[in-house]
Amino acid sequence: MILRVENLSVSYYMEYGKIEAVKNVTFDLEKGEILSIIGESGSGKSTLAKAILRAIRYPGKIEEGSKIFFNGTDILSMKESDFKREILWKRISYVPQSSQNSLNNTMRVIDHFYDTAVSHGVNDKEEVKRTAKELLKMVRLDPDRVGKAYPFQLSGGMKQRVIIALSLLLNPELIIMDEAVSSLDVATQRYILEIIKDINKKTGVSIIFITHDISIAAFISSRIIVMYAGEIMEEGKTEEVIKNPLHPYTAGLINSVPSINSNVSQIKPIKEGYASIEGCPFNNRCEKAMEICKLSEPPIYNVNNRKVRCFLYGDNKA
Numbered sequence: 226m227i228l229r230v231e232n233l234s235v236s237y238y239m240e241y242g243k244i245e246a247v248k249n250v251t252f253d254l255e256k257g258e259i260l261s262i263i264g265e266s267g268s269g270k271s272t273l274a275k276a277i278l279r280a281i282r283y284p285g286k287i288e289e290g291s292k293i294f295f296n297g298t299d300i301l302s303m304k305e306s307d308f309k310r311e312i313l314w315k316r317i318s319y320v321p322q323s324s325q326n327s328l329n330n331t332m333r334v335i336d337h338f339y340d341t342a343v344s345h346g347v348n349d350k351e352e353v354k355r356t357a358k359e360l361l362k363m364v365r366l367d368p369d370r371v372g373k374a375y376p377f378q379l380s381g382g383m384k385q386r387v388i389i390a391l392s393l394l395l396n397p398e399l400i401i402m403d404e405a406v407s408s409l410d411v412a413t414q415r416y417i418l419e420i421i422k423d424i425n426k427k428t429g430v431s432i433i434f435i436t437h438d439i440s441i442a443a444f445i446s447s448r449i450i451v452m453y454a455g456e457i458m459e460e461g462k463t464e465e466v467i468k469n470p471l472h473p474y475t476a477g478l479i480n481s482v483p484s485i486n487s488n489v490s491q492i493k494p495i496k497e498g499y500a501s502i503e504g505c506p507f508n509n510r511c512e513k514a515m516e517i518c519k520l521s522e523p524p525i526y527n528v529n530n531r532k533v534r535c536f537l538y539g540d541n542k543a
């Protein structure tokens with residue numbers, strides 16, 4: 226196991242009250258695995274990613290009792306300077322949301338590689354150049370032409386591939402990709418997802434892939450975690466979750482996506498609404514809600530190697 230997140234809770238303390246963005250989240254990530262975390266906007270995916278990267282800033286706070294073990298070390302109890310020096314980018318790297326904008330248009334692509342290397346104490350320019358060229362090839366870009374180019378000369382898909390290559394520069398064991406293909410057209414998305422899968426196979430790097438699109442999760446990952454209102458609603462092997470979603474929210478996500486649900490006439494969006502404060506957070510949008518769902522929060526039940534937070538699977542259903 227490369228990563229264990231245990232009882233992670235993150236809140237934002239606003240003037241008008243507390244937003245519990247991530248609530249008691251626990252999961253493991255195996256070495257070499259691609260795990261997708263899916264959920265609608267606001268479900269806490271990016272906050273979860275930021276917590277693993279120790280990037281939660283005021284008014285956000287990681288709550289007491291939260292633990293994140295990376296190769297057995299609790300990274301939340303490390304000194305922040307040690308975490309930045311020893312772990313960040315070198316062992317855990319990051320492809321942030323709208324990352325294409327993070328490239329500097331006044332710097333050639335190759336200089337982004339030198340810059341990243343130097344800021345992490347790697348000064349051998351020839352070595353960095355060699356590695357950068359290999360990585361650009363790995364993301365199916367022409368290393369010489371693209372290396373010399375400025376970001377504004379590249380398409381969105383090419384820039385995204387440059388970012389992915391950059392995230393691999395220091396040979397990390399884990400990459401967290403936050404909506405890594407969301408801003409791209411469907412054909413480019415597929416192409417980049419293939420590249421990411423290929424990188425995972427060739428290098429064995431573990432990947433947490435954050436997306437709001439269940440069809441992307443179905444394509445890229447071997448396991449899926451479904452989040453809603455900061456909580457894990459369902460977790461299981463991708464094939465099983467897609468074929469037989471247990472949670473009504475997961476079923477709703479699948480039924481609302483045309484590329485998974487081939488029968489277009491059956492496509493049905495999930496009922497709109499905010500997360501409920503009382504009971505199950507999904508109860509006011511759920512077609513299968515029972516009386517108990519309005520009154521108390523369901524625990525996580527284990528059902529055939531799957532986890533599901535829903536009273537439909539408990540003994541106490543009404």
Ligand SMILES: Nc1ncnc2c1ncn2[C@@H]1O[C@H](COP(=O)(O)OP(=O)(O)OP(=O)(O)O)[C@@H](O)[C@H]1O
Binds near residue numbers: 266
């Ligand atoms: N810096 C912040 N300050 C205050 N509240 C925040 C901050 N960042 C996130 N939140 C709140 O935390 C909750 C979870 O947000 P988060 O961005 O983690 O969700 P998400 O699933 O990644 O959504 P998206 O895909 O839209 O980024 C939301 O209610 C959001 O408004």
